Amino acid sequence: MAQTNLTPMMEQYHEIKKQYPDAFLFYRVGDFYELFEDDAVKGAQILELTLTHRSNKAENPVPMAGVPHVAVQSYVDTLVEKGYKVALCEQLEDPKKAKGMVKRGIIQLVTPGTLMNDKPSEAKESNYLTSVVTTKSCFGLAYSDLSTGEIYATHLKSFAAVSNELLSLRTREVVFNGHLSDKDSDFLHKANITVSEPVELTGKHAEISFAEQNLTNSAEKAAVKQLVGYLLQTQRRSLAHLQVAKSYEVNQYLQMSHTVRDNLELTASAKTGKKMGSLFWVLDKTHTAMGGRLLKQWLARPLLSVEQLNKRQEMVQALIDEYFTRENINDALKGVYDLERLTGRIAFGNVNARELLQLAHSLNAVPTILTAIQKADNKNLQNFARQIDPLKGIAKLITDTIVDQPPVLTTEGGLIKDGIDSQLDRYRDAMNNGKKWLTEMEQDERAKTGIENLKVGYNKVFGYYIQVTNSNKGKVPSDRYTRKQTLTNAERYITPELKEHENLILEAQTKSTDLEYDLFVKLREEVKKYIPALQKLAGQVAELDVFCSFAQVAEDNNYCRPQFHTDNQDVKVIMGRHPVVEQVMKAGSFIPNDVKLTENTDIFLITGPNMSGKSTYMRQMALIAVMAQIGSFVPADSADLPIFDQIFTRIGAADDLISGQSTFMVEMTEANDALQHATKRSLVLFDEIGRGTATYDGMALAGAIVQYLHDEVGAKVLFATHFHELTAMEQTLSHLKNIHVGATEENGKLIFLHKILPGPADQSYGIHVAQLAGLPRKVLRKATKLLNRLEAQGSNLGPASTQLDLFSSASETEEAVPVETPSDSKDELTDKEKDILDEISNLYLADQTPLQVMQLVENWQEDLKDEN
Numbered sequence: 001m002a003q004t005n006l007t008p009m010m011e012q013y014h015e016i017k018k019q020y021p022d023a024f025l026f027y028r029v030g031d032f033y034e035l036f037e038d039d040a041v042k043g044a045q046i047l048e049l050t051l052t053h054r055s056n057k058a059e060n061p062v063p064m065a066g067v068p069h070v071a072v073q074s075y076v077d078t079l080v081e082k083g084y085k086v087a088l089c090e091q092l093e094d095p096k097k098a099k100g101m102v103k104r105g106i107i108q109l110v111t112p113g114t115l116m117n118d119k120p121s122e123a124k125e126s127n128y129l130t131s132v133v134t135t136k137s138c139f140g141l142a143y144s145d146l147s148t149g150e151i152y153a154t155h156l157k158s159f160a161a162v163s164n165e166l167l168s169l170r171t172r173e174v175v176f177n178g179h180l181s182d183k184d185s186d187f188l189h190k191a192n193i194t195v196s197e198p199v200e201l202t203g204k205h206a207e208i209s210f211a212e213q214n215l216t217n218s219a220e221k222a223a224v225k226q227l228v229g230y231l232l233q234t235q236r237r238s239l240a241h242l243q244v245a246k247s248y249e250v251n252q253y254l255q256m257s258h259t260v261r262d263n264l265e266l267t268a269s270a271k272t273g274k275k276m277g278s279l280f281w282v283l284d285k286t287h288t289a290m291g292g293r294l295l296k297q298w299l300a301r302p303l304l305s306v307e308q309l310n311k312r313q314e315m316v317q318a319l320i321d322e323y324f325t326r327e328n329i330n331d332a333l334k335g336v337y338d339l340e341r342l343t344g345r346i347a348f349g350n351v352n353a354r355e356l357l358q359l360a361h362s363l364n365a366v367p368t369i370l371t372a373i374q375k376a377d378n379k380n381l382q383n384f385a386r387q388i389d390p391l392k393g394i395a396k397l398i399t400d401t402i403v404d405q406p407p408v409l410t411t412e413g414g415l416i417k418d419g420i421d422s423q424l425d426r427y428r429d430a431m432n433n434g435k436k437w438l439t440e441m442e443q444d445e446r447a448k449t450g451i452e453n454l455k456v457g458y459n460k461v462f463g464y465y466i467q468v469t470n471s472n473k474g475k476v477p478s479d480r481y482t483r484k485q486t487l488t489n490a491e492r493y494i495t496p497e498l499k500e501h502e503n504l505i506l507e508a509q510t511k512s513t514d515l516e517y518d519l520f521v522k523l524r525e526e527v528k529k530y531i532p533a534l535q536k537l538a539g540q541v542a543e544l545d546v547f548c549s550f551a552q553v554a555e556d557n558n559y560c561r562p563q564f565h566t567d568n569q570d571v572k573v574i575m576g577r578h579p580v581v582e583q584v585m586k587a588g589s590f591i592p593n594d595v596k597l598t599e600n601t602d603i604f605l606i607t608g609p610n611m612s613g614k615s616t617y618m619r620q621m622a623l624i625a626v627m628a629q630i631g632s633f634v635p636a637d638s639a640d641l642p643i644f645d646q647i648f649t650r651i652g653a654a655d656d657l658i659s660g661q662s663t664f665m666v667e668m669t670e671a672n673d674a675l676q677h678a679t680k681r682s683l684v685l686f687d688e689i690g691r692g693t694a695t696y697d698g699m700a701l702a703g704a705i706v707q708y709l710h711d712e713v714g715a716k717v718l719f720a721t722h723f724h725e726l727t728a729m730e731q732t733l734s735h736l737k738n739i740h741v742g743a744t745e746e747n748g749k750l751i752f753l754h755k756i757l758p759g760p761a762d763q764s765y766g767i768h769v770a771q772l773a774g775l776p777r778k779v780l781r782k783a784t785k786l787l788n789r790l791e792a793q794g795s796n797l798g799p800a801s802t803q804l805d806l807f808s809s810a811s812e813t814e815e816a817v818p819v820e821t822p823s824d825s826k827d828e829l830t831d832k833e834k835d836i837l838d839e840i841s842n843l844y845l846a847d848q849t850p851l852q853v854m855q856l857v858e859n860w861q862e863d864l865k866d867e868n
């Protein structure tokens with residue numbers, strides 16, 4: 001906005017705003033932060049503020065909107081959560097002392113990736129800022145959670161791998177040094193990831209050399225440099241808690257794409273996006289926020305090393321065996337605050353006395369934990385405990401210095417205990433003596449003047465005064481008292497003696513408050529020296545918390561300790577259960593099932609009615625694999641498992657909203673991902689592949705995919721299908737076995753057994769399920785009639801029989817010969833009827849609302865009417 005004749009303040013505003021064009025500039029004026037011009041217009045709308053104008057009478061009044069400084073955090077959070085950036089511009093000198101324009105400057109730039117939300121509901125969430133650099137040969141990627149200071153770095157071959165990492169980390173902001181194609185930029189926008197420009201750094205920065213010290217890969221180094229540089233530039237405060245970056249490679253862990261993680265509902269339910277209903281919900285019995293965050297990190301990166309997994313398992317086993325130790329540890333953990341984030345706040349220098357006490361109380365819990373472990377006399381626990389330094393000295397220093405219930409503010413005194421500093425004690429004595437003198441003086445004056453209700457009081461404007469009610473005004477010794485203030489029913493006076501003591505008291509008070517603040521800062525700086533030790537301790541406590549949680553969950557739900565083998569890929573899970581589904585069902589009502597992919601069986605082709613439990617069975621296998629590879633015990637009687645390198649899924653019907661692909665396209669993309677990247681060591685779950693297109697297309701694709709997985713990939717595959725024709729493949733594919741989920745019919749009613757049985761399903765029961773869903777009788781009757789006719793015709797239906805032959809043993813050598821259609825043309829189905837039947841058997845009831853089903857049925861009725 002071109003402006004002429006700007007006031008000095010607006011000139012200053014523009015000067016600062018120019019440097020932060022893409023951020024909302026919160027400009028401090030007195031007790032308010034003001035937004036001006038376009039920021040004001042947009043901000044007022046988003047934050048529901050009143051839009052006013054500055055220089056209302058001028059030709060071009062400046063739009064303006066303000067928020068009180070005490071409430072600024074929630075406004076900043078709202079904007080940043082929506083993906084905007086906020087630049088906080090403070091008054092850098094006391095306005096009273098300033099000559100001319102008050103100096104102002106940006107003290108912090110809050111961005112989506114650097115937002116530190118203190119909401120308790122988000123304590124178990126990490127908020128990552130990610131930095132990506134393009135180099136000639138690859139992409140370097142580094143990310144950090146600013147609240148804890150941890151940094152990780154890796155390098156990746158393709159932008160697709162980068163995108164997958166960004167989505168898996170749920171990063172909100174990426175600092176990117178390259179040029180984004182329209183497609184990639186669109187993708188990031190839809191994924192709600194803010195893209196920020198890297199900042200230009202001059203000179204050397206200790207934080208950068210510290211963070212990158214262990215890295216060898218140059219792309220990773222560059223990514224960390226860019227990350228820390230951005231943090232330094234936006235935070236403009238001490239980042240002493242930033243840790244040494246840890247290098248990782250995605251293939252050091254069990255790999256899953258972000259869609260696989262979402263499909264398996266590892267940390268959030270697919271339906272609600274909430275924790276409830278996810279694997280994390282079942283496994284998380286942690287008592288600390290750090291434990292919760294660590295468990296989430298483990299879920300994001302399951303391990304491949306049997307050695308490391310055994311170590312975790314041994315800790316879990318020890319804590320199951322030592323019940324009382326676990327209970328004692330749990331009790332102690334309940335008193336531990338978020339050490340990681342407290343440490344972050346210590347680095348930033350915005351920790352208050354209460355938080356320092358929280359730190360001390362947390363540290364005091366550690367010896368209790370160690371004592372509990374010592375009593376248990378368990379080798380694994382002992383070894384773990386031996387590595388822990390409880391940092392007793394820090395805890396003592398804090399509790400010795402800070403009073404038991406300090407105020408939130410650190411600038412108004414009342415923080416430091418007596419006996420810590422002799423000067424402070426002297427000031428306090430002076431204050432106390434002064435106050436004692438005031439009480440004595442009040443008594444004295446009452447006696448001298450005879451005014452019984454004479455009072456000594458204090459207010460900010462006049463300081464100490466003597467108050468006399470109007471009725472006693474006459475008794476006031478006018479030679480000694482000077483009138484200062486008249487109230488409706490009293491007068492206030494001062495005396496020279498009173499003022500003299502007032503000076504002494506107030507001076508002692510100001511000095512002691514200042515000194516207390518200094519002592520507090522000194523303490524804070526002392527604690528700051530222990531940041532790395534505190535971070536190490538926090539990590540150990542978090543691990544112990546997760547182990548206790550695993551032990552608790554294993555014991556509560558009767559899990560077993562999985563065994564791993566590396567010489568083959570056989571899977572042998574006996575009486576396995578779905579960890580989440582069994583939680584939401586009545587105790588004992590979940591039917592356990594085995595998964596035995598052994599002796600050259602790689603593929604289970606699973607058939608069975610809708611709703612019988614095919615998906616549950618497949619997911620339960622994947623969840624057991626993930627649980628095992630994070631070190632948790634698993635819901636089964638026994639589990640003998642290989643180490644899986646990757647998990648692929650094609651489950652559910654969700655459109656990929658981010659990439660804007662159709663359901664079928666997503667289905668094929670996910671299938672392709674598995675076909676291209678799965679190895680013999682992978683686990684593949686395919687649920688009804690091919691149902692997103694016309695029946696015969698779908699069946700053909702599904703058959704070809706199964707064959708490819710069998711011949712070319714050799715992964716362990718669970719493949720559920722409604723195409724019964726595929727079951728014929730067992731005759732030709734030696735590593736494929738048919739299994740089905742049992743169901744029976746009793747008095748015309750369908751009973752689900754939820755039991756996995758050998759061989760293919762004999763019926764699909766689609767119409768029974770439709771009946772369960774309450775479809776009108778007329779439709780069900782008609783569907784049954786159509787089905788009977790189809791069955792009577794058997795394989796005579798031209799195209800289906802061609803498909804069937806394709807997958808049967810004869811197909812390799814013989815041409816399929818279409819059998820002639822029956823001569824009774826009345827019995828032949830019309831195309832329309834076939835379509836309707838197809839639609840009914842393919843209808844996914846779980847995806848429909850009753851109203852949608854009614855609508856569909858009504859359409860069918862209309863169509864059938866038209867036919868007849």
Ligand SMILES: Nc1ncnc2c1ncn2[C@@H]1O[C@H](COP(=O)(O)OP(=O)(O)OP(=O)(O)O)[C@@H](O)[C@H]1O
Nearest residue numbers: 589590591592609610611612613614615616617754
């Ligand atoms: N083993 C089991 N024991 C008890 N109940 C089960 C079991 N497996 C599944 N169920 C119940 O059956 C419901 C349907 O299961 P699931 O979604 O796995 O069926 P499906 O065969 O995949 O169905 P569709 O083919 O329609 O997708 C589950 O929500 C659960 O309530």
